[in-house]
Structures are given as C-alpha cells and as structure tokens.
Amino acid sequence: MSHEDACAFLERMKSDDAFNEAVNRMEDAETRMAFIDRQGYQFTLNELDEASYIMTF
Secondary structure, three states: OOHHHHHHHHHHHHHOHHHHHHHHHOOOHHHHHHHHHHOOOOOOHHHHHHHHHHHOO
16 A cells, blocks of 8 residues: 555546546446556555645645
C-alpha cells in the first residue's frame, strides 16, 4: 500500500480512457479494488483520498 501507487493510479485514470472505463464498470467497491490490485496498484482508501487532495493543487 502506498501513496505513490495511489498517485500513479489517479494519473492513469486521467490519461488512459480504456482503464478508466474498466474501473468505472465494476459493480461494487470490492470488485473495483480487486481489479485495481491486479493491475499493480496497492493503496488504501485513505491514501487515495490524500493523493486525490494533493493532486488537485
């Protein structure tokens, strides 16, 4: 779990439309997080929130 992975995930969500669509098609948070983990991103929801906040500035 890392802040760096959360930032990298958010960057990919912005730049990779197919990845973004795949993540958003997931039916629930558990399925979504499992998919994200399989893609090599390991972070907590708190780390994602922090990264999202930081990246808005």
